Amino acid sequence: STIYLKDYKVPPFLIDKTELTFDLDEATTIVTSRLHMRRNPACGKSTVPLTLDGGEGVKLIGLAMDDYTLPPEEYRISENKLIITATADQFVLTCETLIEPQNNTSLEGLYRSSSMFCTQCEAEGFRHITYYLDRPDVMSVFTTTIIADADRYPVMLSNGNEVERGKTEEGKTFVVWNDPFPKPAYLFALVAGDLAVKNDIFTTQNKRDVKLQIFTETHNIDKVDYAMEALKRSMRWDEEAYGREYDLDIFMIVAVDDFNMGAMENKGLNIFNSSCLLASPETTTDDSYLRVEAIVAHEYFHNWSGNRVTCRDWFQLSLKEGFTVFRDQTFSADMHSETVKRVEDVSFLRTAQFAEDAGPMAHPVRPASFIEISNFYTLTVYEKGAEIVRMIHTLLGAEKFRAGSDLYFERHDGQAVTCDDFVSAMEDASGVDLTQFKRWYSQAGTPVVSVTDEFDAASGTYRLTMKQETPVTPNQPTKLALHIPVRVGLLDQSGNELSATLDGTTAEDHVLHLTSSEQVFEFSGVTARPIPSLLRGFSAPVKLHYDYTPANLLLLMSSDSDGFNRWSSAQQLAVNELQALIGQAIAGETLSIDSQLIDGFKALIGDCNLDPAMVALILTLPSQAYLSELANPIYPAAIKQARHYLKTQLANALSGEFESLYTNNKSQGVYQANAEDIACRSLKNLALSYWVETDSEAAQQAVVQQFEFANNMTDQFSALSIAVHSQHEKAADMLAVFYDQWKNEPLVVNKWLMLSAGQESDDALIIVKGLMEHPAFDLKNPNKVRSVLGGFGQNMAAFHKEDGSGYRFLADQIILLNKRNPQIASRLCTPLTRWKKMQPELSEKMKSELERILAEDLSKDVYEVISKCLA
Ligand code: ARG
Ligand code: ZN
Numbered sequence: 001s002t003i004y005l006k007d008y009k010v011p012p013f014l015i016d017k018t019e020l021t022f023d024l025d026e027a028t029t030i031v032t033s034r035l036h037m038r039r040n041p042a043c044g045k046s047t048v049p050l051t052l053d054g055g056e057g058v059k060l061i062g063l064a065m066d067d068y069t070l071p072p073e074e075y076r077i078s079e080n081k082l083i084i085t086a087t088a089d090q091f092v093l094t095c096e097t098l099i100e101p102q103n104n105t106s107l108e109g110l111y112r113s114s115s116m117f118c119t120q121c122e123a124e125g126f127r128h129i130t131y132y133l134d135r136p137d138v139m140s141v142f143t144t145t146i147i148a149d150a151d152r153y154p155v156m157l158s159n160g161n162e163v164e165r166g167k168t169e170e171g172k173t174f175v176v177w178n179d180p181f182p183k184p185a186y187l188f189a190l191v192a193g194d195l196a197v198k199n200d201i202f203t204t205q206n207k208r209d210v211k212l213q214i215f216t217e218t219h220n221i222d223k224v225d226y227a228m229e230a231l232k233r234s235m236r237w238d239e240e241a242y243g244r245e246y247d248l249d250i251f252m253i254v255a256v257d258d259f260n261m262g263a264m265e266n267k268g269l270n271i272f273n274s275s276c277l278l279a280s281p282e283t284t285t286d287d288s289y290l291r292v293e294a295i296v297a298h299e300y301f302h303n304w305s306g307n308r309v310t311c312r313d314w315f316q317l318s319l320k321e322g323f324t325v326f327r328d329q330t331f332s333a334d335m336h337s338e339t340v341k342r343v344e345d346v347s348f349l350r351t352a353q354f355a356e357d358a359g360p361m362a363h364p365v366r367p368a369s370f371i372e373i374s375n376f377y378t379l380t381v382y383e384k385g386a387e388i389v390r391m392i393h394t395l396l397g398a399e400k401f402r403a404g405s406d407l408y409f410e411r412h413d414g415q416a417v418t419c420d421d422f423v424s425a426m427e428d429a430s431g432v433d434l435t436q437f438k439r440w441y442s443q444a445g446t447p448v449v450s451v452t453d454e455f456d457a458a459s460g461t462y463r464l465t466m467k468q469e470t471p472v473t474p475n476q477p478t479k480l481a482l483h484i485p486v487r488v489g490l491l492d493q494s495g496n497e498l499s500a501t502l503d504g505t506t507a508e509d510h511v512l513h514l515t516s517s518e519q520v521f522e523f524s525g526v527t528a529r530p531i532p533s534l535l536r537g538f539s540a541p542v543k544l545h546y547d548y549t550p551a552n553l554l555l556l557m558s559s560d561s562d563g564f565n566r567w568s569s570a571q572q573l574a575v576n577e578l579q580a581l582i583g584q585a586i587a588g589e590t591l592s593i594d595s596q597l598i599d600g601f602k603a604l605i606g607d608c609n610l611d612p613a614m615v616a617l618i619l620t621l622p623s624q625a626y627l628s629e630l631a632n633p634i635y636p637a638a639i640k641q642a643r644h645y646l647k648t649q650l651a652n653a654l655s656g657e658f659e660s661l662y663t664n665n666k667s668q669g670v671y672q673a674n675a676e677d678i679a680c681r682s683l684k685n686l687a688l689s690y691w692v693e694t695d696s697e698a699a700q701q702a703v704v705q706q707f708e709f710a711n712n713m714t715d716q717f718s719a720l721s722i723a724v725h726s727q728h729e730k731a732a733d734m735l736a737v738f739y740d741q742w743k744n745e746p747l748v749v750n751k752w753l754m755l756s757a758g759q760e761s762d763d764a765l766i767i768v769k770g771l772m773e774h775p776a777f778d779l780k781n782p783n784k785v786r787s788v789l790g791g792f793g794q795n796m797a798a799f800h801k802e803d804g805s806g807y808r809f810l811a812d813q814i815i816l817l818n819k820r821n822p823q824i825a826s827r828l829c830t831p832l833t834r835w836k837k838m839q840p841e842l843s844e845k846m847k848s849e850l851e852r853i854l855a856e857d858l859s860k861d862v863y864e865v866i867s868k869c870l871a
Contacts, residue, residue, distance in 0.1 A: 004369045005313070012050075015133060020188075022148075033097075052084075054131045059098040059099070060095070063095055065084070080127070097131065099129060116194075120261075121186045121188050122187075127185075137184070139183055150172070159188060187310075189267075195215040195218070198224050202232050202235050205245055215252065216255040227277050230292060233293075242327070253269075254270070256274060259273035265300075281671035284747070293335065295328075298324055310416045311417070315366055316418050322382065322389050346564070357444060357445050360474060360869045362445060365441050366441040372860040372864050392423070396430045396432055407429040443479055449542045450545045452464075462529075462530055483514070486540060487512075488536065490532055491532075492531075498526060554599070573596065574597060574646070577596075581593065581646060582639055620686060628834075631837070636799075651692075659691050659698070661683060678714075688718070693726060703723050721755055724758070753777070754790060769809070802842070804848075807849045818853075825861065835869065
């Protein structure tokens, strides 16, 4: 049941108006729909039957066409499709379904979370509510009536504006909502519950007042102020940066506890995983504050990039997601530090998206086929998709990019379109030819760019030779050359920027257009042998190879005018060191390091001109996950040993520096989630994580002190994590105290679950099994499942235990969740999908667990991942 992009056909029917009535009840919910349908004129004269999408759990209890009740012989239901053979050219279809939201564990469609009803319809959840043309190119004006007992469900929300309210004959309350903007069913939303609200107002650039409302369960309403401020900043920013003004008179956000993903951009009624919305200094870390701001912005920005202009089909998902991620990244960069944000995003991309691109699920940003679309809400579609948009921004320049965006929104407002339409608008507004560039959408895999250079002192010419190669990926044996923008600068031996001439342009910074498999770029007017600063700002999502000496890397790290490359050079230096150590560990040799990295770190700590956030990022060693991505095969134990050894060596060599960094960045004031304070906390806590690796008694005490006296979650949780990961003698006590202190705050408990599951101990698996029996655990709640099993997946020693017990345990959980919540089960497979890259003994054990899963009766979601893994 694979679906192919090449098979796309326009819908044979359209739905001009959709009228829905929900009679909500604890036992059964009745949904009545009246669909004002007609044959699609684009299909000419056609007699194809009407085929509506439905889903498991939807029971059809009534069906009529223009008030004529259809007898069973005039329709049939097969494989969740409702097929009506004889239809007029225009008609009203009335359809009544019975659903049981309280038994919906997949969290797709209408379900219960805590005491409320809520929905998640993207991508294909609406069909779990009623029969419909559940595809994004069928856009309709929705009117929704919600009927419920007002005592239990005083708040009843749907998209658009509330237009009517009253009492039914049985004494229930009804509320009618109308959304004037035509939309696909995936943007439909409904919420009903006993919720508290925070109100605010945003005045648009054209002086229209928009009512803003955030709804939560009563006990959480004190944690939405930050999200509300973030929302107003997002609304203003979209006006200024993209000229996009909000369109309805009301914008609502609801927080729910049980949610498969982060959040959802339903028109006028965003629904959020509470972990991505709620924030307070005592319960929320800095990382989570930034995440809340970014996701509030992301969902808000979808109102234009996603809702006003939507996707023609799900292969085009990156049309809205890649663009919207790019928009939220730029927003966060504007709110805080551009370089810090870029480093964080690239680090994430290189660790997780590159791993996806190198694995069995590798797919293009616009996939050519899928079995289950839910499996394609991926880092490739989102993050690599955002990199594609960023490259277009680089190729066009800021002004023409904005013109392209304006044209795109103007030309396609109210339409469901493709990635090609997006690129065409960019081309038409700028005159830049993106024909070759578009291969980025259809070609999977991470390109490798290899660079060599030559300098001719006599003529003052400097030549860069670049080669590109994209590795083979599943179903894509041959690869074409991509159009890769490579931003380059040149430094002299003392670290000064050199000006050079390329193709008649003299500058300190050039964008090279690498378009062939091999190409030479010749700079003239170069007065001394330069050190190239390559791929500045990470101008393309590629792996770049150039044979830097350690001295080159140290120079770039201390002097490059491009902040991103200062970080990147330091990472490269650390990667080189770590790879040497990993080799030694695999060979069973005694580990030893060179002193360059120590010298570099020492100089960096002494350089007081740097933003503390950048110092913290540069001092952060490459993660085990990133080292795994770079390795082939992966030896988890060696990676862990190498990284720990290097950290300890650095800690001992620079213990005085780390101690003073810790002391000097200890802030006393009131907690604020601003860039400056976040930077100081991150540097302080990073310094503590090094310092504690020395034998210093003072460091051990500092951890406990900070844990006990912190006035904010960032500091308290950092201290706790440091204690756990450094195997502090008080770690177990601190974990117990922490749980006791926060047991009534589910979001904090999630953090505790994750940290507990990540403890490196011989009993790790027993601990994890215990956590799943703990009263704080709940298999129905995706956040809890992610915390425990996600934490366990990062627990290198326990997950990759030689006897395969870690893999067996995860496979058991996947099988357990497969039917209950296919989306979550499918996500849990990720660590096992890396099996081919693991050291042979482990690889075999992973493979047999994958085979064991495949033998089960699987959901489409899990089946697709596991079968592609073993193909
Ligand atoms: N469109 C949402 C976002 O990125 C993601 C929702 C995806 N949900 C899902 N179940 N696949 O903001
Ligand atoms: Zn999105």
